[in-house]
Amino acid sequence: MNIDLRQLRYFATVAEELHFGRAATRLHMTQPPLSQTIQALEELLGTPLFLRSRRGVALTPAGAALLPEARRLLAQSAELPELVRRAAAGESGRLALAFVSSADYSVLPPFLRTYRAQFPQVQIVLQEATSDLQVDDLLHNRIDAGLLIPPLPDKARADLDYLKVLSEPLILAAPAGLAALQDGGPVWLKDVPPLPLIIFPRPIAPALHDAILGGFRAAGVTPEIGQQAIQMQTIVSLVSAGMGLALVPQSVSNLMRPGVEYRALHDHSPLVETGLAWRRDNHSPVLLGFLDLLRKNTLC
Numbered sequence: 001m002n003i004d005l006r007q008l009r010y011f012a013t014v015a016e017e018l019h020f021g022r023a024a025t026r027l028h029m030t031q032p033p034l035s036q037t038i039q040a041l042e043e044l045l046g047t048p049l050f051l052r053s054r055r056g057v058a059l060t061p062a063g064a065a066l067l068p069e070a071r072r073l074l075a076q077s078a079e080l081p082e083l084v085r086r087a088a089a090g091e092s093g094r095l096a097l098a099f100v101s102s103a104d105y106s107v108l109p110p111f112l113r114t115y116r117a118q119f120p121q122v123q124i125v126l127q128e129a130t131s132d133l134q135v136d137d138l139l140h141n142r143i144d145a146g147l148l149i150p151p152l153p154d155k156a157r158a159d160l161d162y163l164k165v166l167s168e169p170l171i172l173a174a175p176a177g178l179a180a181l182q183d184g185g186p187v188w189l190k191d192v193p194p195l196p197l198i199i200f201p202r203p204i205a206p207a208l209h210d211a212i213l214g215g216f217r218a219a220g221v222t223p224e225i226g227q228q229a230i231q232m233q234t235i236v237s238l239v240s241a242g243m244g245l246a247l248v249p250q251s252v253s254n255l256m257r258p259g260v261e262y263r264a265l266h267d268h269s270p271l272v273e274t275g276l277a278w279r280r281d282n283h284s285p286v287l288l289g290f291l292d293l294l295r296k297n298t299l300c
Helices: 005-017 020-026 031-045 061-088 101-105 108-118 131-139 206-218 232-240 250-254 285-297
Strands: 050-053 056-059 092-099 121-128 145-148 160-175 197-199 225-228 246-249 260-263 271-279
Touching: 005 020, 005 031, 005 061, 020 031, 056 061, 061 092, 092 101, 092 131, 092 285, 101 108, 101 232, 101 246, 101 250, 101 271, 108 121, 108 285, 131 145, 131 160, 131 271, 145 285, 160 206, 160 232, 160 250, 160 285, 197 206, 197 232, 197 246, 206 246, 206 271, 232 246, 232 260, 246 250, 271 285
Parallel strands: 092 121, 092 145, 197 225
Antiparallel strands: 050 056, 145 271, 160 246, 160 260, 160 271
16 A cells, blocks of 8 residues: 555645645645545545535544544654754764763763753763773774773774863872872872772773873882772762872862862972864764864863
């Protein structure tokens, strides 16, 4: 059974006018082809849609049942060009975005607010993941883009593009009440009590791991690694529990925990970079719109 939109439009017009002559005038056609089209539709459906009499035209129960569905289909068909235009312009669709935990305290919230304001019809699917997992998900097309800590591994550079988004210094996160923190200002690492260091495992975030240890080496301090954790909130929670101290990206100071104090460093503080990676062959209009807006709003 092949019912076309023209038949439904003719039917709906006659149903609204309840007069073939007025319906034909409204459709800018003569009455005979309109009547023939309605008769063909009735034959196709196997039931009359109108009661025809000398007094006029009325809908049959079948016609009354068809009318709201015909209107719905006609309305949907009218929306198709705009739907296609929005999809082609990246204004609708789906974006799967992963992010490292530190991005949740820096670039992610303000940028998502900006993006949602401009692209309210895009469905954003977020997942928190470490940089290594993001690279694997990108290579296997499980996500569209990832906010991660570079560098990209050699195996991924042929397939992924990268955009620097943020560069920030490391700061100290230490248990509250230490004598070295009492003046409330920046501190020298050599003046901080030798508490165990809470740090990311190197296989998970080699650049961040090396930057942290490099900061201690530059200060002439050799820390004892106590705990390792893969989430910033876990590291800060362990500091809050008095398990040790940590060097964290400056934006993590937005994560407030009782019993934790953040301090800038007098020492030359290594910079930690956060950026966006995506597949070079991903030409999704939604992703391209995301990248264009990110370039305009990058914090670098």
